[in-house]
Each structure stands twice: as structure tokens, then as C-alpha cells.
Amino acid sequence: xxxxxxxxxxxxxxxxxxxxxxxxxxxxxxxxxxxxxxxxxxxxxxxxxxxxxxxxxxxxxxxxxxxxxxxxxxxxxxxxxxxxxxxxxxxxxxxxxxxxxxxxxxxxxxxxxxxxxxxxxxxxxxxxxxxxxxxxxxxxxxxxxxxxxxxxxxxxxxxxxxxxxxxxxxxxxxxxxxxxxxxxxxxxxxxxxxxxxxxxxxxxxxxxxxxxxxxxxxxxxxxxxxxxxxxxxxxxxxxxxxxxxxxxxxxxxxxxxxxxxxxxxxxxxxxxxxxxxxxxxxxxxxxxxxxxxxxxxxxxxxxxxxxxxxxxxxxxxxxxxxxxxxxxxxxxxxxxxxxxxxxxxxxxxxxxxxxxxxxxxxxxxxxxxxxxxxxxxxxxxxxxxxxxxxxxxxxxxxxxxxxxxxxxxxxxxxxxxxxxxxxxxxxxxx
Numbered sequence: 001x002x003x004x005x006x007x008x009x010x011x012x013x014x015x016x017x018x019x020x021x022x023x024x025x026x027x028x029x030x031x032x033x034x035x036x037x038x039x040x041x042x043x044x045x046x047x048x049x050x051x052x053x054x055x056x057x058x059x060x061x062x063x064x065x066x067x068x069x070x071x072x073x074x075x076x077x078x079x080x081x082x083x084x085x086x087x088x089x090x091x092x093x094x095x096x097x098x099x100x101x102x103x104x105x106x107x108x109x110x111x112x113x114x115x116x117x118x119x120x121x122x123x124x125x126x127x128x129x130x131x132x133x134x135x136x137x138x139x140x141x142x143x144x145x146x147x148x149x150x151x152x153x154x155x156x157x158x159x160x161x162x163x164x165x166x167x168x169x170x171x172x173x174x175x176x177x178x179x180x181x182x183x184x185x186x187x188x189x190x191x192x193x194x195x196x197x198x199x200x201x202x203x204x205x206x207x208x209x210x211x212x213x214x215x216x217x218x219x220x221x222x223x224x225x226x227x228x229x230x231x232x233x234x235x236x237x238x239x240x241x242x243x244x245x246x247x248x249x250x251x252x253x254x255x256x257x258x259x260x261x262x263x264x265x266x267x268x269x270x271x272x273x274x275x276x277x278x279x280x281x282x283x284x285x286x287x288x289x290x291x292x293x294x295x296x297x298x299x300x301x302x303x304x305x306x307x308x309x310x311x312x313x314x315x316x317x318x319x320x321x322x323x324x325x326x327x328x329x330x331x332x333x334x335x336x337x338x339x340x341x342x343x344x345x346x347x348x349x350x351x352x353x354x355x356x357x358x359x360x361x362x363x364x365x366x367x368x369x370x371x372x373x374x375x376x377x378x379x380x381x382x383x384x385x386x387x388x389x390x391x392x393x394x395x396x397x398x399x400x401x402x403x404x405x406x407x408x409x410x411x412x413x414x415x416x417x418x419x420x421x422x423x424x425x426x427x428x429x430x
Contacts, residue, residue: 022171025053029175033182037189040073040081046179047078054172055156057131059122060144061094062152070094074155075127082124093120093141094153101143101150103173105164108137121155134159140169142176146184154179209236211243212429213307217398219406219423223370231257232368232422233265237272241306244268244276247424248300249321249368256296263289264298264343278302278317279351282343286319289344297344301366303426305358311428312358317351319343322369325387327401329361331394333387361395363427370419371405376412385412398425 029049036042043060050058059074064083072082093104108118121141122128131137137157144152154176158164164172208216218234234247246268250260264285271284281302289298299320306313316324320342326334338354358364367386374381389408393401402423409421 018167022167026171026174026178030178033179036182037186039183039186039190042179042182042186043073044078046182047074050154050156050175051078054168054175055140056134056137056159056162057157059127059131059155059157060152061121061123061155062144063098070123072124072127076130082127084123092123094123094155097141097143097153098150101145103143103169104141105169106139106141108135108139110135121153131157136160138162138164140164140172142172144176144180144183146177146180149184151180151183151187206235211236211238211307213241214243214305214312215398215427215429216245217402217425219402219421221370221406221410221418221421223418223420231261232370232420233261234366234422234424235265235268237269238276238305241308242276243305243307244272244278244281245303245305245366245424245426246281246300247321247366247368247422248298249370249420249422250298251296260289260296260298264300268300268302276304277353278304278315279353282317282319282340282351283349286343286346286349290347291344294344297342299342299369303364303366305426307428311360311362312426314356314358314364315353316356317353319349319351322367322372322383324364324366325390326356326358327363327365327390327394329359329395331391333390335387358426358428360428360430363393363396363398363401363425365390365398365401365405366424367405368420368422370421371409371423374409374413374418374421376414376416378412381409381412398427401425 032045032049033042036045047058047060059072062071064071067083070084072084097104106120118128118131118139121139122131134157137159140156142154143150144154154172156172208218216236220232220234231250231252232248237244248264250257250264252260267285267288268281271281275281282300285298285300289296301316301318301321301324303324304315316336316338317340318338319340323336323338326336328334336354336356338352340351341349372381372383372386386405389405390401393404402425405423406421
């Protein structure tokens with residue numbers, strides 16, 4: 001047990017052995033905590049390592065800035081975490097350590113009930129009662145400091161006869177320093193994971209609305225496996241008998257693409273509140289995304305759909321995006337003749353519109369380039385293959401069309417990597 005002393009032990013050989021054991025213990029702590037990316041698991045592992053090797057009783061005190069309280073880990077049952085009703089750190093020893101980063105060593109006598117004793121470093125009645133049973137005791141408070149910040153305080157209690165010699169205080173500080181790095185890494189990972197989760201929630205493909213007179217369907221397949229966000233997006237905005245359907249593809253990959261994805265979707269969502277004309281929406285998108293020194297851009301297709309008793313009127317505009325395909329109920333396939341510059345590369349841009357009629361049984365299919373540019377064993381999937389596939393599903397509705405195209409592309413890929421793929425289809429409800 002580290003820190004034990006006895007008569008006749010103070011020899012050079014014994015001191016060397018103690019120094020080696022302390023060094024080995026510090027190394028074990030570093031190894032055991034290395035790679036941990038969960039704060040609670042790191043805390044529990046640390047408490048398990050230091051009891052009883054370094055202390056008879058241990059507590060980790062960490063401030064929670066959001067709650068304005070202290071979170072306490074440890075005591076007789078390390079698995080239990082407690083939260084103080086408020087943050088009393090300013091008035092206690094833990095507060096001094098958190099502010100200064102300096103170690104504090106206190107001796108608590110049998111009859112010591114002052115705040116300078118156990119009360120100072122253990123801000124919880126039940127936990128303090130556990131430590132009280134060890135009196136007379138020595139209480140050591142060490143800052144958990146990593147990357148210049150004091151993350152918390154490690155409180156160690158040793159009962160009568162054991163004490164904290166200078167060497168063990170130094171060991172406790174070394175252990176706290178190594179543990180703090182592991183805790184900070186785990187905290188940063190958890191924070192970034194929460195940010196990523198929030199970002200993902202905002203970028204996930206939306207649930208499509210139920211629109212009287214229309215049938216909507218969409219499919220999305222991200223380039224990265226097990227990830228449901230990417231550079232492609234689709235959205236539906238509107239009410240009553242006037243809707244704007246948008247599908248787009250942002251340049252780039254990773255976080256930058258995700259951020260641009262969010263900006264593009266929000267820009268379209270905002271523009272629709274003022275004008276549902278596809279050309280006007282794409283013009284607003286272009287203005288919102290343009291940055292003089294940026295090489296980022298977005299391709300998009302916007303379709304205004306106004307359903308009526310016997311079909312729907314379509315108005316379509318594109319920004320550097322492949323034109324939609326209109327599949328008639330009789331199997332006739334028409335590619336709408338519309339083109340436009342990508343959004344975000346010029347300070348101002350004008351977009352043209354084309355009009356079409358969606359009769360009962362017709363389906364309009366919008367798609368991103370990840371669909372026809374998918375590369376399999378025999379080359380690129382291509383627009384010709386897509387056009388050849390669609391007539392078979394004439395009159396089947398948007399769900400069947402999207403499912404058939406996605407399945408055919410996936411089979412063509414044969415398990416090979418691919419870009420993001422998105423499909424968005426609309427039919428006039430019978």
C-alpha cells in the first residue's frame with residue numbers, strides 16, 4: 001500500500017523501492033485511463049485505481065457551469081453521483097483549489113467540526129459523514145488541471161496512522177494531472193458528440209407532409225455508411241394548394257458540407273415565406289450563399305406544385321442541377337428543358353422557369369447527380385440507364401419509382417463506394 005511507513009524502513013534501498021512503486025502506479029493510472037472517451041467511465045476507473053492504493057476514501061468534485069452546481073463522484077459507493085443544490089465552491093476549500101490550482105492538505109482531529117476541516121473539501125452532508133468515520137484523518141485536495149483549466153478537485157482522505165508524506169502528495173498531484181487530461185479529453189469528446197447530434201438532427205431528411213391532392217415520396221442514401229446526413233437534401237414547404245418542393249446538392253464533404261447544407265435549407269425555407277416562385281427562391285438562395293472569396297456552391301431544383309381537381313400545375317427552376325424527369329401514366333418520359341447557373345458563385349443570378357402539367361397517374365422525379373454518376377463494375381450508371389428504367393413504373397406512383405431507382409443503382413454499384421444520393425418524386429393523387 002502506497003504511503004505506509006514503519007520503523008526501520010527509512011533506508012536508501014527502501015526509498016528507491018518506494019519511488020519505483022510510485023512511478024509504476026502513476027504509469028498504471030495513465031495506461032488505464034488512456035483512450036477513455038466517456039467522463040463517467042473515466043471517473044469510475046480513476047476512483048477504482050486510487051482506492052485503497054492512494055487513499056482510504058476518495059471524492060471527485062467537478063463544477064457544472066450550466067447548472068451552477070457541483071457534481072460529486074465517489075464516497076463509499078463510487079457509482080453514485082450527487083449534485084449539490086447550489087455551487088458553494090466560492091466559500092469552501094474546493095473553491096480555493098479550483099481558483100488557484102494549489103494543493104491543500106488538512107489534518108482533521110477527532111473533535112474537529114469546523115468548516116476548515118472536512119466541511120471545507122466535502123460539500124455534502126452524507127459524504128462528509130462517511131469521511132468523518134476516518135477521523136483523525138488527513139485530507140488532501142488536489143486540482144484536476146488540464147490544458148490550463150481547472151476541471152475539478154480530487155479529494156483524498158487517509159485515516160489515522162497513514163498520513164500524506166511529501167512523496168505521496170507529489171504522487172497525488174501527478175496522478176491528478178494525468179487523470180485531468182483523460183477527463184478533459186472525454187469531456188471534449190462528449191461535448192463534440194452532443195454538437196454533432198444536434199447538427200445531425202437539424203440536417204436529417206425530414207418527414208414529408210401529407211398534402212391533399214398529391215403523393216410525395218423521397219429516398220436518401222448518404223455516402224458514408226451508418227450516417228444519415230450528407231451533402232444532399234430535400235424539403236417540402238407550403239400549405240393548402242401551393243407547395244414548393246426543393247432538392248439540392250452542396251459541394252464538398254464532411255463538416256463544411258454539412259454547414260453549407262444547413263445554410264441552403266434555411267435560406268430556401270425563409271425565401272418560401274415571401275415568394276414561392278422557384279426562380280425567386282433560387283435567387284434568394286444564391287444571394288444568401290454568395291461569398292466573394294469562397295469556392296462553395298450548391299446545385300438545386302425547385303418545383304412549385306399547385307394541385308387541383310384533375311392534376312397539378314408545375315413550375316420548375318434549377319440552379320446547376322439536372323432537370324427533373326416527367327413520367328407520364330402511359331410510359332412516355334419527358335426531360336424538362338430548364339437550366340441555370342449553380343447557386344453561390346455570382347453576386348446576382350437570374351433563373352428561368354418552365355411550366356408543365358401533372359395529370360393523374362403522372363410522376364415527376366427529381367434526383368441528385370449521385371444517382372446517375374454512381375460507378376459500378378461496368379462503369380457509370382448514367383442517364384440512359386435511368387431513362388430506360390422509369391417507363392416500367394409508369395402509373396405506379398412516387399413511392400414505387402423512388403424505391404425502384406434506388407434499388408437499381410445500389411445493385412449496379414455492387415457494394416462499391418458512392419456519393420450521396422437523393423430522390424424526390426411527386427404524383428397527382430387519384
